[in-house]
Amino acid sequence: MAIKNKKLNLKDKYQYLTRDMAWEPTYQKKEDIYPDEQFEGIKITDWSQWEDPFRLTMDAYWKYQAEKEKKLYAIFDAFAQNNGHQNITDARYVNALKLFLSGVSPLEYAAFQGYARVGRQFSGAGARVACQLQAIDELRHSQTQQHAMSHYNKHFNGLHDAAHQHDRIWFLSVPKSFFDDARSAGPFEFLTAISFSFEYVLTNLLFVPFMSGAAYNGDMATVTFGFSAQSDEARHMTLGLEVIKFILEQHEDNVPIIQRWIDKWFWRGFRLLSLVGMMMDYMLPNKVMSWAEAWEVYYEQNGGALFKDLERYGIRPPKYQDVANAAKNHVSHQAWGTFYQYSQATNFHTWMPEEEEMTWLSEKYPETFDKYYRARFEHWDKEQKEGRRFYNNTLPQLCQVCQIPVIFTEKDDPSVFSHRQIKHEGERYHFCSDGCCDIFKNEPEKYIQAWLPVHQIYQGNCGGADVATVVEKYYHINLGVDNMEYHGSPDHQRWLDIKGLKPLQSNSEKKTAA
Amino acid sequence: MSVNAISEYHAEPKDRVENFNGMQLLYVYWPKHLMFCAPFALLVAPDMTFGAFVDELLKPAAAGHPDSEKADFLNAQWLLNGEAFTPDPAATLIDSGIDHKSMLTVTTPGLEGIRGSAS
Numbered sequence: 001m002a003i004k005n006k007k008l009n010l011k012d013k014y015q016y017l018t019r020d021m022a023w024e025p026t027y028q029k030k031e032d033i034y035p036d037e038q039f040e041g042i043k044i045t046d047w048s049q050w051e052d053p054f055r056l057t058m059d060a061y062w063k064y065q066a067e068k069e070k071k072l073y074a075i076f077d078a079f080a081q082n083n084g085h086q087n088i089t090d091a092r093y094v095n096a097l098k099l100f101l102s103g104v105s106p107l108e109y110a111a112f113q114g115y116a117r118v119g120r121q122f123s124g125a126g127a128r129v130a131c132q133l134q135a136i137d138e139l140r141h142s143q144t145q146q147h148a149m150s151h152y153n154k155h156f157n158g159l160h161d162a163a164h165q166h167d168r169i170w171f172l173s174v175p176k177s178f179f180d181d182a183r184s185a186g187p188f189e190f191l192t193a194i195s196f197s198f199e200y201v202l203t204n205l206l207f208v209p210f211m212s213g214a215a216y217n218g219d220m221a222t223v224t225f226g227f228s229a230q231s232d233e234a235r236h237m238t239l240g241l242e243v244i245k246f247i248l249e250q251h252e253d254n255v256p257i258i259q260r261w262i263d264k265w266f267w268r269g270f271r272l273l274s275l276v277g278m279m280m281d282y283m284l285p286n287k288v289m290s291w292a293e294a295w296e297v298y299y300e301q302n303g304g305a306l307f308k309d310l311e312r313y314g315i316r317p318p319k320y321q322d323v324a325n326a327a328k329n330h331v332s333h334q335a336w337g338t339f340y341q342y343s344q345a346t347n348f349h350t351w352m353p354e355e356e357e358m359t360w361l362s363e364k365y366p367e368t369f370d371k372y373y374r375a376r377f378e379h380w381d382k383e384q385k386e387g388r389r390f391y392n393n394t395l396p397q398l399c400q401v402c403q404i405p406v407i408f409t410e411k412d413d414p415s416v417f418s419h420r421q422i423k424h425e426g427e428r429y430h431f432c433s434d435g436c437c438d439i440f441k442n443e444p445e446k447y448i449q450a451w452l453p454v455h456q457i458y459q460g461n462c463g464g465a466d467v468a469t470v471v472e473k474y475y476h477i478n479l480g481v482d483n484m485e486y487h488g489s490p491d492h493q494r495w496l497d498i499k500g501l502k503p504l505q506s507n508s509e510k511k512t513a514a
Numbered sequence: 515m516s517v518n519a520i521s522e523y524h525a526e527p528k529d530r531v532e533n534f535n536g537m538q539l540l541y542v543y544w545p546k547h548l549m550f551c552a553p554f555a556l557l558v559a560p561d562m563t564f565g566a567f568v569d570e571l572l573k574p575a576a577a578g579h580p581d582s583e584k585a586d587f588l589n590a591q592w593l594l595n596g597e598a599f600t601p602d603p604a605a606t607l608i609d610s611g612i613d614h615k616s617m618l619t620v621t622t623p624g625l626e627g628i629r630g631s632a633s
Contacts, residue, residue, distance in 0.1 A: 039520045186518070338551040376549045376633035379580070394575040396552035397541045397617075405552035415632035417543060419553065421595065421617055427527050428595075428615035430541065443517045448527040455529045458539065458557045 010055055017057035019048075022125030034123040040186035043251035047124030050246055053238050061133055065140065072144060072228045079221045080151045089217040090285040091495035092486055094156045097222065098348040099279060100210055101149050101159055103175050106166035108142035110179035111135075111194060118187040130239055134195075137232045148225040156491050158347050158482035165347050168462070169475050170453035171275075171339070173403045177450065178272050182265075184446070189261050191243045197265030199233075200240030201306065204298040205273050207233060209280045209288060216286040241306075248313040255314045260442070266318035267435035270327075271402040277332035278339065281361065282353065290364035295328040320435045326411045329365050333373040334407045340380065341392035344467060347477050349486035352381040372414055389485050393467070395454045400429045400447055401436035408432050424448070531614035538614040540607070542572060545621050546632045547579055553617065564610055565603030572620075581625040593619040 008016065025033055037044075078084075088094070112135050119131035146162075153159040166172050182193040211226030247254050277291035289297075307317040318324075336350070343350040353361060358377065361369045380390050396405035397419075410418045420431040424444050431437040440447045456462050463474035471477045486492055517523045531538050538560050543553035554575050558567060568587050576582040592599040595616055602610060612618070627633040 036520060040518055186520070334551065337549075341549075341551055372548075372631060372633070375627075375629040375631035379549070379628045379633070390578055392550060392578065394550075394554045394556065397543075397555045398552075407551045409548070415548065416545065417548070417553065419543065419617070425527075427530065428613075428617075430615070430617065445517045445523055445525040449525045450528060452529065454555050455539065458537070458555075459529075459533050460535060 013057055013060075014052070014055040017059065018052070018129040019125050022128075030123055034121060036121040036187055037123055040188050041257055042188040042247060042254050044124070044247075045250050047122075047127065049249070050124050050126040051242060052126055052130050053242060054235050056130070056133055056235070058129075058133070061136070065136075068228050068231075069140070069144070072224055073147070075224045076147055076151070076221055079224075084220050085152055085155050086498050087218045087220070091156065091491050092283065092349070092351065093213075093217045093219065093285050094152055094491065095158075095348040095350075095486070096210070096213060096279050096283040097149050097152055097219070098158045098162075099275065099283070100222075101146065102162040102165045102169070102172055102347055103275060104206070104210070105142050105145040105149075106163055106172075107175050107179050108138050108145065110176075110183060112138035112142060114179070114183045114190055114194060117183070118190050121187040127243075131191075134236060134239065137236070141229055141232070144225050144228065148221040151221060155494070157478065157489075158349075158491075161476045162347075164476055168453075169347060169477075170342075170345060170457075171404075173451065173453050174275070175272060177403050178268055181268065181446070188247065188257075191240075192247075192258060192261040193265040193268075195236065195240035196244045197262060198240075198269050199236045200244075201266065201303055202269045202273060202299070203233060203237060204302070205294055206276055208298065209276050209291075209294060212288040213280065213284045216288050217284060244310070245313070248310075248315065252314075259315055262315065263319040264439050264442070267320055267324075267433075267439065268402060270324045271404060271432070271436070274331045274335045274404065277328075278335035281332040281364075282336040282357075287360065291332040292328040292364060295325070300325060319438070320433070323411045323433070323435065327408065329368040330372070330409060330414055333361075333365070333369065334409070337373070337376065338396075338405055338407050341390060342396070343484050344391050344479065345471050345475070345477075346483050347475070349483060349489055349491060351486040352377055352384065368414065384485065384487070391484075395457065397430055398452045398454050399432035399436050400450055400452070401431060401439050403450065403452060404432060406430065406432045529615070534614075538607075540567075540612060541615070541617045542575070543617065543619045544576060544585075545619065546625065546627045547576070547581060549579055549628060549633045550576070558607060560608035561606045563603060564601045564605055564607060564612075567607060568603070580628060581622070585622045585625060587620055587622070591621040591623065593621075 031038065085094075115131045115135035115138060119128050119135055122128050122131070149159065166176055179194075182190050185193065207226065207229075211223060214220075214222035214226065244258065247258060277295075280288065280291045280294065288294075303317075307315065339346055340350045340352070358374065362374070383390050396407075398405055406417055406419050408418050410416045418433050420434060420437040422429055422431075422437065422441070424440075427448070429440060429448070431440065453462070457470055462470045464470050468479055471479050471483075477483055481490055529539070534557065536559070537557045540556045540558045541553045542556065544550065554572075556571050556575070558571065562570075565588070572587055573582070576585065576587075588601065588603055592601055594611060596619075599611075599618070
């Protein structure tokens with residue numbers, strides 16, 4: 001056969017390598033081959049309308065990603081050889097990496113599993129291929145993040161068992177249950193949850209803070225990972241928007257279903273991002289911007305424009321968006337206060353902000369910081385300096401849905417917890433907000449099964465009855481070495497040694513980790 | 515509403531009282547003292563007296579707060595699951611109507627948290 005033109009153009013190549021790899025089944029029914037496509041009630045009339053804006057095919061993907069990865073690992077090697085960890089701003093910064101490694105990298109892996117599944121379940125070939133490629137992206141991201149941060153594991157405590165800890169530590173049930181909720185939903189809800197609500201609407205609030213945070217704090221390994229993942233993230237975001245538009249255009253009956261999922265997943269994502277908020281405001285020695293500023297730019301402005309664009313499909317902004325917008329001035333302080341007082345059970349250190357950081361917080365949060373939070377922080381700081389570092393020795397009440405302790409306050413009165421409770425089939429359930437309570441009421445059977453860490457400890461399912469046993473034996477945290485107060489910790493001591501500063505006047509030396 | 519699932523969907527609550535080995539959960543919220551970042555979750559014996567609960571569980575839990583020494587919990591204002599409640603120190607929790615996963619709210623008038631900030 002004579003070949004006229006060896007090189008296919010992008011459009012033809014996409015056609016051959018995606019759509020043409022599929023076929024119309026003749027001896028099996030389509031519903032039997034794709035059994036998960038119907039039950040959510042989403043109606044797809046014509047899968048061929050699916051547009052992949054990137055027209056990505058496996059051959060191009062392979063080549064491009066291999067190039068990127070080669071460069072990435074060259075920089076990781078250089079970083080390790082040059083003792084790059086010595087060039088960060090301050091060892092407190094490493095605690096942001098511990099949070100990322102145990103809280104976010106396992107989510108990349110969960111996303112890989114989720115996309116691999118939906119990459120099988122859609123009957124449209126274009127959607128299947130896009131999801132399969134994203135599955136590989138997510139797996140790569142999980143892997144490259146762990147490699148980027150593994151160098152720190154040689155020099156600092158608490159990075160040794162992130163995957164195990166993700167499945168067990170109380171606060172890591174927050175990100176874990178978020179993805180478990182999405183992955184146990186049908187394929188269309190999964191895409192609305194992860195591709196749209198998370199990747200498109202909220203991902204900038206996760207990646208920009210962590211990657212800019214790394215850049216501002218001299219962490220070249222993580223910054224380089226961020227650059228390497230950027231083109232993938234751009235593709236995921238574009239896909240997220242295309243997915244939602246495609247589903248909405250297919251049938252008007254899809255609109256109310258999608259709206260309910262947007263309401264749910266916006267709220268779940270917003271709650272999850274409380275962890276990022278505290279990281280930005282409290283864990284970065286050199287601060288990028290405040291959480292409130294990030295929320296304004298990436299949610300209120302960008303999200304505002306997005307939902308205006310979606311208006312023509314009959315979609316309105318997410319329910320309780322007003323509560324989330326008002327909370328931007330509170331959540332980071334509330335979350336950091338929580339981790340500070342339960343730091344005996346975290347896999348990283350906590351501390352009180354230094355005086356100039358307190359001033360920065362007052363400036364960035366003129367309406368809230370001095371009025372509601374400064375007094376408790378100054379009190380804790382004083383207690384710590386006088387040798388009575390505050391830890392809360394009683395376990396907290398958790399929200400049945402987001403699994404965060406009931407720490408958030410009312411929109412109209414920030415001095416009152418926004419606690420909600422209901423009875424369902426004779427059992428009492430407690431929530432942090434109307435947003436989480438609504439999610440429960442829509443699908444109670446799903447959330448009555450929640451594995452709430454506090455309740456599991458009290459049922460005796462976490463290896464012991466006291467905090468020390470749970471933390472050391474069940475969580476694999478070295479108590480007092482990996483966690484608790486930063487000042488005087490082995491990490492702090494090591495940092496002072498690296499910088500050639502005088503040793504601390506404390507008894508911390510005997511606790512220096514292996 | 516209920517879960518939209520591909521087949522019949524049945525689930526058991528994970529936190530039934532039977533799973534707590536004879537004990538039950540009790541949550542306590544002390545308003546205006548948000549230094550404690552969330553309401554406390556306590557494991558209690560249902561036949562514990564209310565007085566013993568205050569002395570043996572609530573007071574130690576609240577001890578880290580500068581207001582705790584001034585707090586007269588037994589004579590404070592109580593809510594049980596959002597309804598007004600008058601505790602009897604001699605009565606057991608379960609006889610007082612405090613069942614599994616109940617929420618108590620205790621307001622101590624005059625105590626407004628650290629430097630009056632509700633902290």
